[in-house]
Amino acid sequence: MEEPPAPKRRRVQRSPTPELKLDDVGDDYQPYIPVSQRRQAKLAKYTSWGTSTEKTAAQRAQQEQEQKDAGEEAASIAEQKRRERTLLMEAQEVHLKKEAEDAQKTAEEKEHDADEVIFNAIKSHKALASGKELAQGIQYTDSFKTSWRAPKFVRDRTPEENERIREKHHILVEGENIPPPIEHFVDMKIPQPIIDFLKSNRIVSPTPIQLQGVPAAFSGRDLIGIAFTGSGKTLAFCLPLIMLALEEEMKLPFVRGEGPVGVILCPSRELANQTYENVVAWTGALERSGKYPQLNTLLCIGGISMNEQSHVLSKGLHIVVATPGRLIDMLERKRFTFNNCKYLCMDEADRMIDLGFEDDVRNIMSFFSRQRQTLLFSATMPRKIQDFAQASLVKPVLVNVGRAGAANLDVLQVVEYTKPEAKMVFLLECLQKTPPPVIVFSDIKNEVDDIQEYLLLKGVEAVAIHGSKSQEERQYAIKSFKSGAKDVMVASGVASKGLDFNEIQHVIIFSMPKEIEDYVHQIGRTGRSGKTGIATTFVNTNTPEQTLLDLKYLLIEAKQKVPPFLQSLEDPRAAQGRGTTGCSVCGGLGHSISNCPKLEESQRRQMASHKIDDGGGGGY
């Protein structure tokens, strides 16, 4: 017969306090007897023997003792209660006081408090240095040394004269011993073949960012360069590297396995490719002159086979233009090293060191074995990033042309209220405003495809580019648009930063991006290199009010027409009598840091991934 199953035992929740085990008790253990019981026992003992007088005296003494004990006990309870009350009350009082103070605070002060919290969080970011430098506390105190010197007549200028030149070109500078501005390429001691080549491309005199940025970079200074879209930043950071590479090569020619001298980091493959083409054109001009040696440049981006460039790697390498992901990969696989690399430039630097991308940059820095000259360039560089970057560089020079994040004044900005269902038809109408080429932007990939399809149906020669397209498709789109074979390029943000297309007449923003910086970059594809252009932007009730406010202030700042629906948009900060200074995280003028859309987005991105997407996503 089967035995009946043992009754199920219910699990007993054990008390977290350890039980006293018998083994723990020593031989001299005496059970605890409460004081009152002991006193009763004593009294019984006294009263069981002795005379009646003695008994009475003992009883009286006992009563007195009891009264005394009771009094003491009451006093002790009262004291304890008082202490408890005091602590509780103190806590309550502090809380109430804070509440009262908070109630008295103006909205501006509250906002300031919120800013403070965010700033402290940002400040806790590690400096922009390699892990080794951070771990060993290595800090460079002197700027990088170069042999370049400004011509004597420039060195002889007084600080006031230099300041007058800067004022004339609306250049603002910050930093110690700022090198003088130079208004002519020849006076910068640039090799003649490059000057001739620039001239053949209608680049005759330096733009403001170039006339101050190039001498600062030639002097070896770490640099933060901020200037509006299309103002020639690329030349400002490529020329110093070309000069450095040229000097090194002329001193002692590079052989296989040596180099690079410097690296230019870009946030998207397309931008890296464009910068690479510029560098190759400028170094090619040197070589073709027959007076200067060949300089080798490597394009190091995702989506292409590096074997195609094995011929570059088989020689000495001078310059690398890269996106972070592929660069890290190549360095990790030791295809080349940064042992002699002295120059690191980040284009669209605010994006590169923005929250979430910092780790990649720091990783890249860890491959440098010595001090480097670091340069950061962008059209948008919010104060937050500027401060962070400045703290990480060595005696940096900050060159600012116009407000960071301001729109290019050569762009006529038109904002149209367009219902979602009317956008496609209105787009066709807008395309009639100017002759091609035109770029149409939308941050929504499906929408990019839909617009292209619609335009093709209507007989418009359109190509499309976004992060989900293959590298070949992206390259084809850029190439055919650049060559003029296609009239319209429909693009997501991937084409908005840094890409320089010839003579874009018109940019149409089909869907207004949430972050105003993206808008500034998108409209900046036109109105480049001193030419004028038009940007038409569609907004409607789907556009967040905060974005509309940012847009409104940007239009006012650029002295553009503000349409009535934007005019009537009220700023809650202005209604409260508060200032409308820009957000230090994104530079938007229509909101403060505590409700910055970029901060939300950055935090979301940071949580989602720590790796820059150098794969299909196109960089950002």
Ligand SMILES: Nc1ncnc2c1ncn2[C@@H]1O[C@H](COP(=O)(O)OP(=O)(O)OP(=O)(O)O)[C@@H](O)[C@H]1O
């Ligand atoms: N000194 C100059 N004079 C005239 N044109 C110039 C000069 N320097 C550069 N350019 C031209 O201006 C255009 C824009 O230059 P570039 O792409 O470097 O702008 P950018 O400031 O980097 O813009 P973005 O912020 O959009 O990246 C290019 O076609 C370039 O050839």
